[in-house]
Amino acid sequence: MSCILYHKKDYYRALEEPEQKTHASPFRRDYARVIHSASFRRLQGKTQIFPCVESDFFRNRLTHSLEVAQVAKSIASMVNDAHAGVQIDTDLVETAALCHDIGHPPFGHNGEKALHAKMREYGGFEGNAQTLRVVTKTEKKVLLGDVPVYDGVDNRYGLNLTYRTLASLLKYDHAIPAYIVNLSDTPIKGYYASEKQLVHNIKKHVLSPYSPEDYKGKAFKTIECDIMDLADDIAYSTYDIEDAFKGGFLDPLSIVNAGDDLLMKVQEEAHLGGLKVSLSEIREILKSIFNGIINFNAPMSDIYQRSQSLANSSYLRTRFTSNLVHYYISNVQFTLDAACPVLSKVSLTQEVQKQVEVLKYFIYASVINSPKMNIIRYRGRDIISALFDILIDTEEETSLIPEDVGEVFYSFSKDDQANRARVICDFIASMTDRYAIELYSRFKSDTPQTIFKPV
The missing domain is CATH 1.10.3210.10 (Hypothetical protein af1432)
Structure with missing residues (x-):
């Protein structure tokens, strides 16, 4: 070939x-x-x-x-x-x-x-x-x-x-x-x-x-x-679980004993090639993630101790995610498009694809969409909305935006709201979390003023 x-x-x-x-x-x-x-x-x-x-x-x-x-x-x-x-x-x-x-x-x-x-x-x-x-x-x-x-x-x-x-x-x-x-x-x-x-x-x-x-x-x-997209799924579904263990959000036992309501969300969201996967099958898929690490047929005390060790030990967590990534990469398939090679594809075997999808959406439903995280996200939404409203109305004579951004923003007329809005959107999208919080604080709170820290 x-x-x-x-x-x-x-x-x-x-x-x-x-x-x-x-x-x-x-x-x-x-x-x-x-x-x-x-x-x-x-x-x-x-x-x-x-x-x-x-x-x-x-x-x-x-x-x-x-x-x-x-x-x-x-x-x-x-x-x-x-x-x-x-x-x-x-x-x-x-x-x-x-x-x-x-x-x-x-x-x-x-x-x-x-x-x-x-x-x-x-x-x-x-x-x-x-x-x-x-x-x-x-x-x-x-x-x-x-x-x-x-x-x-x-x-x-x-x-x-x-x-x-x-x-x-x-x-x-x-x-x-x-x-x-x-x-x-x-x-x-x-x-x-x-x-x-x-x-x-x-x-x-x-x-x-x-x-x-x-x-x-x-x-x-x-x-x-296609390779980048698959690599993102692999990294997202494995490395984020390591962070969830470290953050105390999850441990292996809480994963395999998740309630039906949570598993139904995973069932609904996971892209499983149109296959209908039962809740019991999802539980088995989640158990399979820990193959070779936890024997779920062992006495409960052994399962509990092994689960806690994996969640709390940096060495075990690293070994776990490393082995999981290696397993996923080893199950990548390449399909050549002979007529148009640039559009050739990579994919995971069906069994492994199921595991990646289930794990990815389990993390989303159990951690990313949890109340603790929703509180953080709610504040972030409020900050971004407020910044946009303030900056879109800024006048050139009393500008609140950096000079390089203003050079582009004020080049478009006031009638060209679409381009002006896109420039402000670009500026906010480029911000780090901390910069957005600091700028919002300088506009809206009692944070001490400084002329030496640029916008």
Whole structure:
């Protein structure tokens, strides 16, 4: 089996750049641009599950992204080793993984909902759509001319990544439709309507070697994007359980003895390929996660002690998650699309896919959606909504926004509310949790004033 996965136009950029005399490939240069970007650095201050201020142990968006990148590279390397003639670019896969959460706002998914509520009239807000916007617009590396916006024309090119790298970030092959956004209280998956032409250009370049018959009827999702998406599921379902153990939210016994109400939520949400999985089967799947670690047929005292040891011992927790990730990666399958290799797929075996999905949604239902976490999210929603309302009405003479943001914001006329709202949305989405809280406090509370700490 042999296939050509990369072609000349994959390496093109939206804004042509002088050819670099360097040992680094275009994809490696993209990797470097992401690593050195402000948006990537700020992921360290954004919530994964638990607020960043709670403990240095818990993962944040940055450490999660690094773990996804490692898992994604392992999957790509395994596919390359197992299939002669297939050579997936691991730099490209890592870059996709490092970028996958770069568009997420402060306060996790509740921050996403708060921004969506403010942007419903203007195309909505969604984390994946924002990722594409960050790397193609808001990151401050490449600019055409001297000013970001001139006479209503946006001259920003963000990181100006290659078209193939941008393609690796497109998880959803459709624009977010305005008529649905206006009706929905929750974010709609897709890319912003304002990025339609960009996505058209991405597809045109990446699919240029193939005839329309080669990809007709197939969703546009590149093999690198598919690997990144699978790696995210694996990391999310395994490493987050380690944080839940450390935080005292869960232990193995509480997982396998969860009530029917909780398991019904998992049953409803988990994507199990259309299969109806019974509650008893879900319990067995949850038990199977601890195979080789806990014998649930042993005396209850032994089960209890082993459960507590796994929840409380850093060594056992690390070994548990490491073994689980290795097991999942070892069960990845590669399916070559001979007609259009760029759209080849990776997947898990059905049994393992069930385990990943059940564990992922169990964590969501039992921890992320718990009352303790809902209190945190409620405050985050309030902060983001208040910041948006304050900043969208700021006047140039008494501006409350940073100069670089204001340069773009005030370039659009007051009549152009859609673009103005999008600029404020971009600014808030870029904030870390702590920055958003501090700025809100400076506007709304008795926090001492300072002119030395910039906005």
